[in-house]
Amino acid sequence: MHEGSSVTTIEGLGTPENLHPMQAAFIKHDGYQCGYCTPGQICSAVAVLDEIKSGVPSHVSGSLTTAPEFSAAELRERMSGNICRRGAYSNIVEAVTEVAGRPA
Ligand code: FES
Incomplete structure (x- = not known):
C-alpha cells in the first residue's frame, strides 16, 4: 500500500547523541x-503534531473546515490506536504537550 512512500521509524528520528525533541521529552x-x-508512541506523537500543524481534522475537532488546535482531547483521539500495556499514558501526554509548546 505504501510502495514509493517514505517511512520514518524511530531510528530515523534521532540518535543517542542527538535525540529528537520528542525522544528527549519522553525520557524527561x-x-x-x-x-x-x-x-510507536514517539513516532505517532511526532506525526500527530505534524497532522495538527497541517490542519488535518480528527473526530474530536470542532470543525472540518477550520484548522484544529493542539489539546488533550485531540492528542488522546489521534493517539488512541497506540496501546500501552503499562499505562504510561499520563506521562506520554505530558511529554507530547511539552513538545507541542505548552506547559506540561
Ligand atoms: S511502556 Fe508501553 S507497553 Fe511498556
Whole structure:
C-alpha cells in the first residue's frame, strides 16, 4: 500500500547523541515503562503534531473546515490506536504537550 512512500521509524528520528525533541521529552517525563510501545508512541506523537500543524481534522475537532488546535482531547483521539500495556499514558501526554509548546 505504501510502495514509493517514505517511512520514518524511530531510528530515523534521532540518535543517542542527538535525540529528537520528542525522544528527549519522553525520557524527561518518564513516558514509558517497559519500552515495548515506546517507538510507536514517539513516532505517532511526532506525526500527530505534524497532522495538527497541517490542519488535518480528527473526530474530536470542532470543525472540518477550520484548522484544529493542539489539546488533550485531540492528542488522546489521534493517539488512541497506540496501546500501552503499562499505562504510561499520563506521562506520554505530558511529554507530547511539552513538545507541542505548552506547559506540561
Ligand atoms: S511502556 Fe511498556 S507497553 Fe508501553
